[in-house]
């Protein structure tokens with residue numbers, strides 16, 4: 444199965460994409476995760492991407508498309524994949540189309556997760572991640588048992604640099620300006636399914652499964 448999860452930053456794409464990819468048995472490919480790792484490792488790609496990421500801007504298409512193409516060429520993607528945070532521009536849509544043509548495969552579905560802007564800002568501002576295992580918490584809705592410490596692995600929790608208020612507003616503006624045409628592109632192809640991401644994580648997961656025509660868990 445070849446799937447996309449689309450939606451604004453903070454709508455819960457990453458959390459849901461991880462679960463859906465396990466459920467469907469396909470790799471979860473998040474360009475944001477790959478780019479953050481590249482920045483951490485100080486690679487050439489990381490150096491090109493860092494300033495854009497810090498300001499909440501999109502990383503140039505040439506860089507992101509390269510990252511995507513390299514990952515999707517790996518053997519584990521042959522039977523399918525779930526893309527999270529890619530494509531974000533029409534040029535990236537064209538690159539994905541080209542890749543699917545090469546694979547002689549189609550896109551099965553594009554899930555569009557939606558939530559009101561105020562809810563998204565609150566989610567992003569309160570989000571904390573574990574340095575050790577990447578687990579995600581929320582200061583108000585899913586706090587760790589001990590402040591600043593991961594329940595799962597004891598790692599240190601941190602706030603992403605781009606999860607501070609000023610950058611959040613920029614990321615949401617960028618999303619509305621640059622990524623809205625991507626939603627229209629897949630809607631016009633009749634593969635887009637809107638799923639509300641309000642409600643608890645299980646309810647949203649079941650909403651996605653229902654949109655994919657699969658039984659709820």
Ligand code: AMP
Nearest residue numbers: 474475495496500501502507528529531
């Ligand atoms: P995310 O983790 O998906 O919110 O991505 C974090 C940051 O990585 C974004 O704000 C962008 O700077 C960059 N990024 C991730 N995916 C893309 C993409 N498909 N196109 C351009 N920039 C991206």
